[in-house]
Amino acid sequence: MFSSCLSDNTDNIVYYDDCALTAFSVGTLKIVKDTVSSKGEDSTYTTTLNCSRYAFTIDQEKGLIYNLDSLPRGIDATKVLVTAVAKNGGSVALKSLKDDTQSYYSSTDSIDLSQPRHFIVRSLRGDSNREYIVTLNVHKQKAEELVWNSSAISNGDLASLKAMKGVACGGKVYVFGHDGSKARIFAAPESNAAAWSEITPGTTLSVDAYKSAAAYAGKLYVYSNGSLLVSADAETWTEVASPALKLLLGASGARLYGLTDAHQLMSSKDGGATWTADELDSDAGLLPADNLNFITLPLSGNASGSHLVLVGTTTTEARVWGKIEENDPNAQNQPWAYYNVSSGNKYKVPNLNGLQAVNYDGGILAIGGSAVGAAASTPFAGFYRSGDAGITWKPDTTYYFPKGFSAPGEVLTLVKDSKNYLWIVCGGTGQVWHGAKNRLVWETTKRYFTE
Structure with a gap:
């Protein structure tokens, strides 16, 4: 008997028809x-x-x-x-x-x-x-470049305002102000900085109601003639309560904040129906007196909390207060803290007429006119930025006023809308400037990276 040593060495080759x-x-x-x-x-x-x-x-x-x-x-x-x-x-x-x-x-x-x-x-x-x-998509714009509209948008009605405050709410930018005799309200859609229309409120507002304009939970609020009012469109106003406030300061994502004539900071967790006195860690006499700006910053590591900053001017210096707002059920209520300026701090907040400050790109941007009480100072000399929630304020040359900018009388408002655009509205000239850093308004905000 013989056995075979032969074996089948044939390889089976598969030719696929996939093409992808x-x-x-x-x-x-x-x-x-x-x-x-x-x-x-x-x-x-x-x-x-x-x-x-x-x-x-x-x-x-x-x-x-x-x-x-x-x-x-x-x-x-x-x-x-x-x-x-x-x-x-x-x-x-x-x-x-x-x-x-x-x-x-x-x-x-x-x-x-x-x-x-x-x-x-x-x-x-x-x-x-x-x-x-x-x-292959490649950005054509410089990421950090600030771009304003090429020429000013002029509006004669806005030019008539002697004082103003801007608020972004519900896809629109509202400007509350007065013309010297009565309160006036204007609005423009965020998508068109030239499309302004005047809104006649169904309720007579006090001349100084503009100081209390604020947005909270998708609605507009003002404090006028002793009443806190709320509106969805700035035309129809409903009274919420009659708290003893001097003015409404602003809002975080969870509370409204106000100030009394006795320099007491107050807050409301129910849309203004009831108010509670907030604790201060220093003398209330150190609160700023004029040009008050209320800024809400995200709180690192706490999605439900906020870092609040109150900044404004006095006759001698600008002052800053801050508060950590925690909204967890078991969180301890933190007091408002006065940011005392040390003698070695070269970057204190500027004490400027018409001081305006907004939350922008993870920090606070501030602008203003001439220095309070200093007739020889240059108005609107530049932008200041605080990257540490109001402790230091450094000139930032990556931000600049647009060519042709003019705000006679140092009347203006600075607003950041929901799309990260900055709006500057000027009294006297009625100029409206609309701009942003390119990186902050690119359509694709999510980063698509592989592991």
Whole structure:
């Protein structure tokens, strides 16, 4: 009997007919960045940026590949290293920018993605193919550049106001003020800074009601003639209560805040129906007297809480108070703390006529006219920014007043709307300026990164 030593060494090769890209990414790219030379002149330099973590969406139905989160401005999109993975060993080709000729893709050859490119995937079997259009999105704007409308929007009715306060609420910007004899209210949609209309309130408001204008829980509030009023449209007003306040200061996400004639800070957790005296850690006589600004900042590590800042002027200096507002059921109520300015603090809050302050880009921005009591000072000299909730205030040259800005009499209001745009409305000229830092108003705010 003989046994065979032969065996079957035949390999079964499967030729798949799949033709799809299953993964797409870009590598380290060159980028031109802005800088300032030792002489203070604007300059640029070239470096590299690892872009592999920017995720690309592959729309298999439409045959589109694109990055939702745009690469930074300055990226050189003409020389891009690409990693493209085809399903089941399919091959990938790239169509020429000049004609329909194709060349095989290589992960080691750079590709010009400065315009949409056509990638073609062929199945391993070779009997089917599929085309994708690849778009590399790159920001065209400088992220940190502040851009105002190119010329002032002028409104004669706004020009007539002798005092004003702006409030953003419900997709609109409202300006409360008076013309010297009566209260007036104007509104414009956030989408159109030129579309102002006057609103005639059904209830007669006091001339100084503008000082108490505030937004809370999607509604407008004012304190007028001894009554706290609420409205959804600034036309129809309903009385909430008659608290003994001097004015309404503003609101956090959870409470309204007010000030009495006796310099007592008050708060309400039920929309103004009832009020409770807040504790102060220092003499109430140290509260600011004029140009009061109430700012609400997010509280790190506590989504339900807020960091509150009250800043305003006196005849001698500007003053700042702060409070940690915690709204958990078992949280301890914290007092308002006076921010005493040390002699070594070179960056104290400026004591400016018409001082305006708003929450912007994680800090507080402040502007104002000339220094209180200093006739020779320059009005509207620049923007100040506090990045530490009101302790220090430094001039910030990345913010600037628009060319042609004019607010005679130092009457103006500064507002931040829900879309992160800044509004400056000026009395006397009726100018309306609308602008933002590019980074804060780009449509895609979520970062789409891979692990």
